[in-house]
Amino acid sequence: MKLASLKGGRDGRLHVVSRDLCRCVPAAAVAPTLQAALDAWDSCAPHLRALAAALERGPLPDEVPFDPAMCAAPLPRAYQWADASAYLSHVALVRQARGAEMPDSFRHDPLLYQGGSDTMLGPRDPIAAADEAWGIDFEAEVAVITDDVPPGVSPQDAGGHIRLLMLVNDVSLRHLIPAELAKGFGFFQSKPPTAFSPVVVTPDELGEAWDGARLHHPLRSHLNGALFGAPDAGTDMAFGFPELIAHAARTRPLGAGCIVGSGTVANHDRTRGSSCIAERRMLEQLADGAARTPFLRYGDRVRIEMLDADGASIFGAIEQTVEPPR
Amino acid sequence: MKLASLKGGRDGRLHVVSRDLCRCVPAAAVAPTLQAALDAWDSCAPHLRALAAALERGPLPDEVPFDPAMCAAPLPRAYQWADASAYLSHVALVRQARGAEMPDSFRHDPLLYQGGSDTMLGPRDPIAAADEAWGIDFEAEVAVITDDVPPGVSPQDAGGHIRLLMLVNDVSLRHLIPAELAKGFGFFQSKPPTAFSPVVVTPDELGEAWDGARLHHPLRSHLNGALFGAPDAGTDMAFGFPELIAHAARTRPLGAGCIVGSGTVANHDRTRGSSCIAERRMLEQLADGAARTPFLRYGDRVRIEMLDADGASIFGAIEQTVEPPR
Numbered sequence: 029m030k031l032a033s034l035k036g037g038r039d040g041r042l043h044v045v046s047r048d049l050c051r052c053v054p055a056a057a058v059a060p061t062l063q064a065a066l067d068a069w070d071s072c073a074p075h076l077r078a079l080a081a082a083l084e085r086g087p088l089p090d091e092v093p094f095d096p097a098m099c100a101a102p103l104p105r106a107y108q109w110a111d112a113s114a115y116l117s118h119v120a121l122v123r124q125a126r127g128a129e130m131p132d133s134f135r136h137d138p139l140l141y142q143g144g145s146d147t148m149l150g151p152r153d154p155i156a157a158a159d160e161a162w163g164i165d166f167e168a169e170v171a172v173i174t175d176d177v178p179p180g181v182s183p184q185d186a187g188g189h190i191r192l193l194m195l196v197n198d199v200s201l202r203h204l205i206p207a208e209l210a211k212g213f214g215f216f217q218s219k220p221p222t223a224f225s226p227v228v229v230t231p232d233e234l235g236e237a238w239d240g241a242r243l244h245h246p247l248r249s250h251l252n253g254a255l256f257g258a259p260d261a262g263t264d265m266a267f268g269f270p271e272l273i274a275h276a277a278r279t280r281p282l283g284a285g286c287i288v289g290s291g292t293v294a295n296h297d298r299t300r301g302s303s304c305i306a307e308r309r310m311l312e313q314l315a316d317g318a319a320r321t322p323f324l325r326y327g328d329r330v331r332i333e334m335l336d337a338d339g340a341s342i343f344g345a346i347e348q349t350v351e352p353p354r
Numbered sequence: 355m356k357l358a359s360l361k362g363g364r365d366g367r368l369h370v371v372s373r374d375l376c377r378c379v380p381a382a383a384v385a386p387t388l389q390a391a392l393d394a395w396d397s398c399a400p401h402l403r404a405l406a407a408a409l410e411r412g413p414l415p416d417e418v419p420f421d422p423a424m425c426a427a428p429l430p431r432a433y434q435w436a437d438a439s440a441y442l443s444h445v446a447l448v449r450q451a452r453g454a455e456m457p458d459s460f461r462h463d464p465l466l467y468q469g470g471s472d473t474m475l476g477p478r479d480p481i482a483a484a485d486e487a488w489g490i491d492f493e494a495e496v497a498v499i500t501d502d503v504p505p506g507v508s509p510q511d512a513g514g515h516i517r518l519l520m521l522v523n524d525v526s527l528r529h530l531i532p533a534e535l536a537k538g539f540g541f542f543q544s545k546p547p548t549a550f551s552p553v554v555v556t557p558d559e560l561g562e563a564w565d566g567a568r569l570h571h572p573l574r575s576h577l578n579g580a581l582f583g584a585p586d587a588g589t590d591m592a593f594g595f596p597e598l599i600a601h602a603a604r605t606r607p608l609g610a611g612c613i614v615g616s617g618t619v620a621n622h623d624r625t626r627g628s629s630c631i632a633e634r635r636m637l638e639q640l641a642d643g644a645a646r647t648p649f650l651r652y653g654d655r656v657r658i659e660m661l662d663a664d665g666a667s668i669f670g671a672i673e674q675t676v677e678p679p680r
Contacts, residue, residue: 038393038609067364105609106429107472110542134537142468146433146609154616156505157605180484201605211460213467218434220605279483279527279546283364283431283472293359327538353505 029080101148113291163202226344241268259303427474435469444620487530552670565596583627
């Protein structure tokens with residue numbers, strides 16, 4: 029099934045969305061918000077599935093057209109946002125551009141940062157930045173949402189805690205990153221609010237494209253209407269989601285509604301293009317000695333989407349414009 | 355006024371607590387949880403204050419004795435936990451011990467890390483660690499809780515967003531920190547769930563000890579019944595809370611219920627003792643060439659408390675025992 033949080037209140041209003049993303053129906057009778065549904069997933073999910081099945085069968089009295097512009101983030105605020113960097117071609121390239129080797133440990137020890145989760149952006153919310161000189165960039169990713177995960181969970185058991193999947197734009201302020209990371213405590217100002225796809229989907233919606241650890245479809249990013257990259261999210265992901273969850277839960281439980289991100293999707297095959305501007309700039313620099321593609325400016329438009337084998341949008345599109353704060 | 359979240363459900367049950375920490379009364383008629391109260395602080399606070407005043411005047415029909423052992427964290431799960439390192443004597447000492455200089459920028463650019471907030475520990479919850487060899491340590495801190503903070507807020511305006519104060523035990527796994535920080539993305543596994551004091555208090559409860567930016571009382575830490583340190587939280591705090599909030603909000607809004615921590619309280623006057631074991635170990639190493647005080651082992655007891663000028667506990671005590679996971 030597919031779920032969305034329509035804008036309303038601090039936590040949105042949970043809706044079940046039709047598979048073709050054309051119609052939706054309020055799920056308030058089951059759970060007012062997605063967080064409430066995740067808090068009691070085992071009891072809520074069957075009722076949500078029944079509602080989804082009824083919606084597919086035909087018109088429901090309270091259904092409305094589904095409009096991604098009315099969507100908040102599936103979790104407009106979340107308790108945990110753990111974002112990995114699981115595509116090592118991206119990590120290696122970042123380091124190569126500055127003449128550094130990627131430590132061999134990165135091949136067996138996942139890289140994960142603690143993201144801020146009190147303000148999550150809906151799929152059509154603007155990327156609000158007070159200064160274009162911050163080096164505004166997008167990062168297209170896949171993410172999962174878990175139920176309650178016990179501390180020390182094994183990678184074998186972690187997969188069973190994945191309840192939902194969605195797409196992410198992990199907005200990054202590139203020019204704030206070097207000074208911030210040099211301080212040693214990781215990202216803070218350099219990672220402003222993250223944006224998410226209109227809908228989240230249960231794993232069964234993905235068919236064989238979801239193997240329990242990786243999602244095998246190209247992740248398509250457009251910049252100002254032009255295709256920027258379409259690397260396959262299932263290819264070259266060094267750590268599957270169960271491994272990332274186990275890493276995050278090594279010394280702590282993870283609460284229901286925990287979001288775990290894949291990191292910027294990237295393939296070793298460079299002809300697939302990139303999922304962020306920084307990567308293209310690094311390739312330009314390595315090829316020509318200078319980066320040509322500028323970071324985002326006010327008015328620039330980013331679109332992130334994943335299509336199924338029939339060309340239908342799975343999660344709906346993230347479509348954001350860069351703007352000064354209102 | 356003083357507030358507490360008694361254990362119950364995922365988010366606790368909001369109670370108003372008497373000034374002497376002896377009695378409390380459910381506040382469910384105003385707001386079921388502290389997060390709900392913070393989400394609508396301007397409308398809830400007057401009713402909570404009225405309830406607090408009634409509780410001080412005399413017995414209420416539904417009051418019960420206040421028992422810190424029944425307390426969850428004030429926010430058992432939160433949307434934002436931003437922890438600073440504002441006592442530079444602590445920062446400088448950590449670096450001195452490994453022969454490094456503290457960058458001069460640390461004197462004007464606050465150090466802040468993004469903490470995980472999906473599982474917060476109550477004041478009497480155990481410190482559960484699967485391995486004693488992780489280098490388990492406590493860190494005694496002061497923290498504030500804000501209402502909604504707009505992005506780019508000035509330090510001048512940030513102070514007005516401070517609604518509540520509390521104490522923190524920022525549990526740290528010292529032996530996991532070096533490898534994790536070396537990866538460049540900050541803390542994750544090395545910062546397991548954080549613990550909080552039984553009650554949160556509004557700034558007016560603190561009288562002249564709260565100057566709007568710093569809380570001027572010794573923060574008393576005990577280890578296995580012996581006083582470990584009592585540095586003054588208002589002394590040597592390089593950045594006040596309004597500056598820390600402004601730093602955290604530079605590129606993003608902060609949502610209601612955002613927790614901002616001071617970092618390990620430390621004074622340049624070493625006779626005041628330490629608020630974590632790592633600091634004492636560093637002083638031992640500098641003095642004698644070897645650290646003698648071990649990190650925490652199963653069964654060790656940590657107590658963190660702040661007393662007012664009359665010797666009364668302001669926030670109640672954090673009292674935790676280190677245990678293997680259940």
